[in-house]
Amino acid sequence: MSEPWAKPHLAPIVSLSCIELSRFRRLAQTRVQIDKKATVLVGANNSGKTSILIAIRNFLAASQVFGAFDISLDQWPALRALGSEWEKLTEDPASAAGDVEKWKEQLATLLGSMPTLDLWFDAQPGSYNLVAPFITSLNWDGGAVGVRLRLEPASSVEDLQRLAWRYREARHPVKDFKKQAHAWPVDLIDYWLRHPADLGCILVYRLDPALGPLANPPAGAPQGLSPKAAAVDRTKLSKLLRVDFVAAQRGFGTEEAESRSSSGTHRVGLFSNQLLKYARQHLNIATTGHGHQPELIAAIAQAQEDLDARIKVALTPSIEHVKKLGYPTLHDPQEIHFRTRIQTGDLLDHSTAVQYRLDDAQADIYLPEYSIGLGYQNLQSLSYQLVSFRDSRLKPSEGSPAAVHLVLVEEPEAHLHVQVQRIFPQRASELISPTAPEHAHLSSQLVISTHASHLAHAENFDRLRYVRRIPSPAGAMPCSDVIDLATAFGTDKETRTFAERYFRVQHTDLLFADAAIFVEGAAERMLVPLFIERDFQKLDKRYISFLDLGGRHAHRLRPLVERLGIPTVVITDVDPVEVTKDANGKTVRKAAAIVDPKGLECGNDTLNGWHPKKKELHLLAEPAEADQTWSNGNGGRVRFAWQVPVPKNGPWPSSFEDSLILTNLDWFKAIGQETGKKPAAGEVALPKVIGPLRVVVDTVLAEPDPAALCKELHAMLREKFAKAEFATTMFERISMGDKFACPAYIADALAWLDKELAPSKTGPV
Structure with a gap:
């Protein structure tokens, strides 16, 4: 057996292999296999692709982001029944002796209705220090590691009793109202809509790998959690996993005047917005010598010194006028000096900070960023976000980089050209992956939801996960x-x-x-x-x-x-x-x-x-x-x-064309009989009967016996008959309103x- 504290491998030592979602929105019980590089979620509208991404983000966010509507609808009846029980309380259960077993049952019902997220990692022996808080065996030597995150409005009987009393107090004044629709809260779900904080917080637990999806054979459903299971310090998970999220870009291009919101920040999606964020995180350094960019520090220091001097020259005359009012006084001989503090990020916080040049021959002509095409803007924005995620992961505020970096991208195809869609999964995976050899042991994984066939088909079926409405x-x-x-x-x-x-x-x-x-x-x-x-x-x-x-x-x-x-x-x-x-x-x-x-x-x-x-x-x-x-x-x-x-019991056609003809024999005969007729006054001239339509009409008119006609049509269609041109002609006729029946086998x-x-x-x- 290898030592669990062995030297890290050159390959990633931990990767996320699978997630299991339970009772989150319409995802009652869902398992998603995660590829080591890129996973692409596909499926029809409203199938649950975005819900998967949101669930991962919400469970792993630093702050509470859950709402009552995040709980699966099939859990609502049980939760409403709990609320009905709590309405019957006559005194605060925390201060009265009550049936403890009953409260334990209610706690089990409550927790059994809450959304959960199970994370299953494939960990190598060299990752012991990362996964130690989550392993369940003292003989661990690498393999599956399971972590459950659960939303808990109450984690103990005492917590549950306090929640029950708060709900009872809110519900009691209106429970006898006749018009329940206008009384808040109508039920426990309605109560949580106004008080989402009472949904509690996310707690983290260990899972048994032998009962998980990575076992052999894999478990068919998420494992149950013992009521006595002890929660793990959530901060331990941050050393193992970091999650970043790129929301869908649904905005449209606009003029420069609209490129800022009322709060002064740039419109989401502009490249400068990502550049500004990156600059504030990585370039806002003091001129004291701290940092890893000495050239930038020297340039900022010199610029700051020059700026201070210029400000003093510009403002000294006005200061001299102020002195006439008695300031500074004789007892306060200090002079006013000017010292700026330049933050690199602030230098980019204006609408024309990022510009582009049309061509090298016109070196002095620049256009602002908002004049760039939407596809180019979005591609720049996405790329810089991904690079920023990578750098933030590699330079955490404290500690070492997270072993696994999961980046969630929602519908990146918005405004992306087809050529870019085809290569996006591969290129995005490269952008989030560290390149330095000392980071080779870190895992970087991408999960994309998409409606774009070009993006989905750029990957083979190994990376496609189909979200299906049941x-x-x-x-x-x-x-x-x-x-x-x-x-x-x-x-x-x-x-x-x-x-x-x-x-x-x-x-x-x-x-x-x-x-x-x-x-x-x-x-x-x-x-x-x-x-x-x-x-x-x-x-x-x-x-x-x-x-x-x-x-x-x-x-x-x-x-x-x-x-x-x-x-x-x-x-x-x-x-x-x-x-x-x-x-x-x-x-x-x-x-x-x-x-x-x-x-x-x-x-x-x-x-x-x-x-x-x-x-x-x-x-x-x-x-x-x-x-x-x-x-x-x-x-x-x-x-x-x-x-x-x-x-x-009539003639039996053997193709779409002869079935179409036999179904509409009277129409073809009428077309043949009307050929050459001049339109009456006020009538629209009929299209000429030419090409393959002419061939069909002549065949129909030449053979009155349906059985014999069926044989003739079979022979005609197997010859050099222009089926595509015939279909186009019929499309035109039907579009013009001709009474033309769909063959029965297709209509049925x-x-x-x-x-x-x-x-x-x-x-x-």
């Missing part, structure tokens, strides 16, 4: 959990590589959407959103990601769809094939029109391998609900849509998705 029935409290996408594909490296490359090339917004629709080709990608806008107004208001993957390849992303758990529609072709034998006895699968479905098979890999797994084509003609809908049992549901006979799938996303199923969004 579907809840009507009346249930909304909650979220976190999916580690590093494990989404298991050992299937081929599928994972395909997914990562597809996401980088397409920059799909799947990781931020409320729902997903996989489409077969360009025609569906263009027209399905138009049908949604026209026929499904509620669905049109949802954030839907369209993936032009080719329905037959949708199964490649099946592991990801299963893990995300968002409602998904896969619109694909039935791909009928005729199976024969060649002269050598080899099986040949050839695409065919659907004339006799009993002699054909489904050639679609997604329908064969994922769902409904019915290879004989005739079994797909009249699908039941179970054939069309798949579920993984964890809330994720997928609806599969493929072509069916039009109408029922969209109706299913509309129902899946109804508020009664998803909860507040």
